[in-house]
Amino acid sequence: MRTLAAAVSMMVLVLCSTAPGCATAARHREAGPSLAGATSDAGFRAADADGTTVFSPLDLPAASAVRLGSGAPGPAYWQQRADYRIDATLHEGERAVSATGTITYHNNSPDPLAYVWLHLEQNLFRADSLGSLSKEPGSRFGYRKGFEGGYEIGPVAVDGAPTELHVYDTLGRIDLPAPLEPGGSITIDLSWRFNVPPFGVDRLAVDEVEQGAIFQIAQWFPAVAVYDDVHGWNTLPYLGQGEFYTNFGDYEVSITAPRSHVVVATGVLTNAAEVLTSSARERLDAAMRSDETVTIRSAAEVGDPSSWPAGDGPLTWRFSARNVRTFAWASSAAFVWDAAGVDVRGSAQARNGRVLVQSAYPKEALPLWGEATQMARHSIDFNSRQWHPYPYPTAVNVNGRVGGMEYPMIVFCAERRNERGLYGVTDHEFGHTWFPMLVNTDERRYAWMDEGFNSFMNVYTIRDRYGENARDRRSDVDAFTAQMTRGQQQPFASTYADHVWRGRLGFLMYGKPAAALVLLREEVLGEERFDAAFRAYIDRWAFKHPQPADFFRTMEDVAGADLAWFWRGWFLSTATLDQAVTGVDHNEDGLWVRVHLASRRDMVMPVRMRVRYDDGSEEERRLPAEVWATTSLWTDGWNPAGRRVVEVVLDPDSVLPDVDRSNNRWSEGRRRN
Ligand SMILES: [Zn+2]
Numbered sequence: 001m002r003t004l005a006a007a008v009s010m011m012v013l014v015l016c017s018t019a020p021g022c023a024t025a026a027r028h029r030e031a032g033p034s035l036a037g038a039t040s041d042a043g044f045r046a047a048d049a050d051g052t053t054v055f056s057p058l059d060l061p062a063a064s065a066v067r068l069g070s071g072a073p074g075p076a077y078w079q080q081r082a083d084y085r086i087d088a089t090l091h092e093g094e095r096a097v098s099a100t101g102t103i104t105y106h107n108n109s110p111d112p113l114a115y116v117w118l119h120l121e122q123n124l125f126r127a128d129s130l131g132s133l134s135k136e137p138g139s140r141f142g143y144r145k146g147f148e149g150g151y152e153i154g155p156v157a158v159d160g161a162p163t164e165l166h167v168y169d170t171l172g173r174i175d176l177p178a179p180l181e182p183g184g185s186i187t188i189d190l191s192w193r194f195n196v197p198p199f200g201v202d203r204l205a206v207d208e209v210e211q212g213a214i215f216q217i218a219q220w221f222p223a224v225a226v227y228d229d230v231h232g233w234n235t236l237p238y239l240g241q242g243e244f245y246t247n248f249g250d251y252e253v254s255i256t257a258p259r260s261h262v263v264v265a266t267g268v269l270t271n272a273a274e275v276l277t278s279s280a281r282e283r284l285d286a287a288m289r290s291d292e293t294v295t296i297r298s299a300a301e302v303g304d305p306s307s308w309p310a311g312d313g314p315l316t317w318r319f320s321a322r323n324v325r326t327f328a329w330a331s332s333a334a335f336v337w338d339a340a341g342v343d344v345r346g347s348a349q350a351r352n353g354r355v356l357v358q359s360a361y362p363k364e365a366l367p368l369w370g371e372a373t374q375m376a377r378h379s380i381d382f383n384s385r386q387w388h389p390y391p392y393p394t395a396v397n398v399n400g401r402v403g404g405m406e407y408p409m410i411v412f413c414a415e416r417r418n419e420r421g422l423y424g425v426t427d428h429e430f431g432h433t434w435f436p437m438l439v440n441t442d443e444r445r446y447a448w449m450d451e452g453f454n455s456f457m458n459v460y461t462i463r464d465r466y467g468e469n470a471r472d473r474r475s476d477v478d479a480f481t482a483q484m485t486r487g488q489q490q491p492f493a494s495t496y497a498d499h500v501w502r503g504r505l506g507f508l509m510y511g512k513p514a515a516a517l518v519l520l521r522e523e524v525l526g527e528e529r530f531d532a533a534f535r536a537y538i539d540r541w542a543f544k545h546p547q548p549a550d551f552f553r554t555m556e557d558v559a560g561a562d563l564a565w566f567w568r569g570w571f572l573s574t575a576t577l578d579q580a581v582t583g584v585d586h587n588e589d590g591l592w593v594r595v596h597l598a599s600r601r602d603m604v605m606p607v608r609m610r611v612r613y614d615d616g617s618e619e620e621r622r623l624p625a626e627v628w629a630t631t632s633l634w635t636d637g638w639n640p641a642g643r644r645v646v647e648v649v650l651d652p653d654s655v656l657p658d659v660d661r662s663n664n665r666w667s668e669g670r671r672r673n
Contacts, residue, residue: 035592035637043598043633054575054604055565055629060549066229071553072540079545081106082224082249089256089314090215090331095206097220098193100154105186105224112179113227116186118165118172119246121219121238122194124201125149130169131201131239136502140403141201141240149200153222154191165190170238172222190222199401201240207401209362211302212260212333214400216412219244223326226442230547234442241505242444242497243405244326248543251321256314257331260305262297264337264360264396265329266409267321275315277308287339288356293373296337299363303333321392321408322349323543325440328407330398334362336369342377344384348391348542355380355390361399365416372397372413372426379427382461383434386531388538391438397426406432423465424458431457439541446548447497447505448571452513459518480515481657483507489574493548493567515657516570523606523655524566524625525559533558565604565625575603577656580663581648582633586640593645594637595666597623601659604628607636610652613643620652644668 047053063069065076083106088099107113124131125147132143156165158174166173180186196215199205207214219238223246226234234245255263263275272281280296287294301307309315321327339358344350357380359372376397384390392409402412404425411429415422434457436443436450443450462470488501492508500508521530536558537551548571556563569575578600585594597607607623627634650664658664 035594036635038631038634043631045628045630045632053629054568054602056568058552058564058567058572060552061230061547063553064229067547067550069553070557071537071550071555072557073544073546073550077544078108078110078229080108080224080227080247082247084221084223084249084251084253084327086221086251086253086327087256088221088253090217090258090261092213092215092258092261094195095198095213096193096195097217098191099221100191101189101221103188103190103222103224105180105188107180107182107184109227109229110182111227112181113176114179115173115175116180116188117225117227117233117235118174118188118222119219119225119238119244120151120153120167120170120172120222121244123150123167123170124238124240125194125197130237135240144197144199147197148195149197150194151222152193157189159186160189171225171235188224192222194220202403203243203405205401207362209332209334209364211362214330214332214334214362214398216328216330216398216400216402218328218405218407218412219326221327226545228545234445236442236444236496236498238444239498241500242447243450245440245442245444246325248323248325248440251319251324251327253321253327253329254316254318255329255331256316258333259308259311259313259315260303260333261315261331262333262335262337262360263317263329263331264335264358264398264410265317265319266324266327266407267319268393269317270320271316271318275309275317277306280307284339284356287358288341288351288354290340291342291377293338293340293370296339296358297335299336299366302336302363324392324408325437326407328410330360330400330410330412332360332362332400335360336363336366338370338373340373340377342381344380344390347384347389347393349393350390351393355392356394358394358396359399360396365399368416368419368422369399371419372399372422375423375426376430378423378465379430379461380433382464383431383457386460387434387457387535388438388542390433391542392433395430395433397429404429406430406437408433408437420466424462427461428454428458431455431461434538438543439538440543440545441547444497446493447500447509448492448513449546449548449551451509452492453517455510455514456517459514476511477515477655477657480507480511481659483511484576484657485659491571491573493571512570516566519605519655520555520563520566523608524563525561529559529561565629569603569605573602576601576659577603577605578660578663579605579607579650579656579658580660581609581650581666582663584645584648584666584668586644590642590644591639592637593640594635595645595648597634597636597650599628599632599634600663605656607634608651608653608655609636610649611645612647613640614646615643617643 065074068074083104086101135142204218283296337360341354344355357376361369380390394409396410403414405412406429413425431454435453441449533555537554580598583596604625606625612618647667
């Protein structure tokens with residue numbers, strides 16, 4: 001689509017080159033009343049009590065050498081790093097995991113650190129946790145009665161010296177024997193064990209299927225919290241709905257599981273010769289070269305001892321992952337496993353420009369899951385070309401009890417029957433590779449920066465796969481317009497995920513920001529300008545930690561636009577939109593027509609109107625949102641070339657969340673306001 005400015009100037013051009021009365025109209029404009037503008041004082045847009053209007057500059061944090069005024073990371077930008085070595089064992093019979101680990105924590109900040117905070121997310125599953133006591137029992141994020149969850153943590157050592165871990169619900173603090181100086185690092189050694197929740201607030205779970213249990217394991221190890229320049233230690237607790245915020249780092253993880261299991265995980269399998277048969281290794285190599293799906297372990301081979309290496313006792317699978325913000329895995333004797341490769345040019349870590357895309361699922365998920373690898377390939381390929389190359393060497397989709405959840409290189413999807421449903425979840429969860437796995441934001445504080453941006457991307461993958469008219473349920477304009485007129489509204493950019501009013505998470509953090517970005521792209525900036533800015537945001541902040549202001553500033557800096565009115569209307573308030581056409585005047589000699597418009601609520605948007613004339617001709621006219629900068633009443637005027645306007649329709653394609661469409665149409669003889 002053309003940009004709005006181009007559309008407006010083209011319209012003027014078309015009008016003046018085709019309209020016979022053009023020269024006369026120009027003279028009339030000089031001599032007579034103003035044709036367009038704020039023709040009445042009644043619409044004056046007064047400031048609120050705090051001195052602001054929707055167009056006032058945003059009150060953003062001051063720019064610095066860490067975060068520039070342009071929205072880019074500055075020369076003094078820094079972020080912390082945490083590398084992990086973990087040796088884990090899956091105890092299938094006990095439905096438990098035990099592990100030992102070493103965290104190497106690097107202080108890249110300019111600040112000495114007297115203590116280190118750890119996330120202990122399994123403690124959510126204690127009966128007396130903050131999350132258990134504050135979420136409604138039986139809900140998706142509520143505590144399940146009777147389950148004994150939480151970490152048992154063994155002795156903790158810092159640089160080899162025993163130390164105490166102070167545990168406060170899902171957080172733990174280690175007071176360091178001496179401050180960790182800038183540029184320094186420490187190692188933290190610890191061991192832990194936990195029972196795997198049968199349904200761990202839709203993040204991890206055990207699914208009992210015919211040929212075994214499927215373990216989906218995530219948020220399963222003590223992880224260092226993020227220390228940054230904006231909030232210091234980011235210590236929002238784990239309550240269930242808010243996902244996670246962690247540091248980038250390298251992971252070397254070994255997982256010991258029963259010999260009959262297939263284990264899939266974040267990262268590259270580094271000891272295939274020890275855990276796979278030679279035929280499985282050959283198939284995996286063939287899959288990497290193939291665009292078509294190649295079976296690694298078929299449904300017929302599940303449970304067949306010839307499908308795993310000969311011998312007794314468990315096997316230890318080793319995975320290596322670079323520059324990821326966490327590590328997750330899944331293990332099951334019931335897994336059917338397939339894979340294919342996909343080309344990704346310019347990927348940070350793909351091997352020879354190729355990513356290995358895999359799916360692991362039980363036979364209960366067939367036949368639908370036979371398509372899952374190709375669905376993932378479509379999503380990864382489209383988003384890599386449209387926005388930024390998929391950065392990692394592997395991607396695996398796991399079917400089990402977890403409805404839909406994302407981790408680096410591995411996602412969990414429960415859908416087993418519906419094709420659109422499975423594509424939707426697969427595309428959404430792999431879309432999280434860009435936000436927040438690559439562009440690392442705080443999911444508990446700013447869920448819109450990952451769920452919203454990802455849902456925006458999903459609109460275009462879905463259109464690419466199912467056609468231009470395919471609609472994403474969450475960002476569908478009618479659905480979210482209906483939501484915006486209900487009570488209990490919250491501004492999404494300043495509402496924590498765990499503080500979203502019940503049942504509104506999908507609307508507030510997914511649908512509304514996605515719809516906002518679609519409109520910013522298609523109705524305000526145009527594709528070229530928007531895409532350059534959105535890509536710049538990803539490029540600038542890939543493998544880094546942006547804040548909301550970095551996003552707002554980058555979009556304005558690269559697009560070359562003042563969007564304060566847009567961020568305020570959509571992101572920072574609970575504003576609603578009502579555009580109205582209130583009347584049409586013609587002058588007697590047919591030299592001009594004036595259309596009277598109103599913006600009746602506190603959100604402003606550009607105006608798009610379809611005008612029909614008495615000779616049956618039609619034209620589309622556009623006005624920028626800036627017409628509303630000083631007034632809520634605007635008059636558009638032009639030379640109709642002797643024709644009479646018989647109908648005006650605002651937002652004719654219903655793309656805006658206009659809460660009252662009854663005043664969007666004016667027709668001769670049937671006036672409405
Ligand atoms: Zn999501």
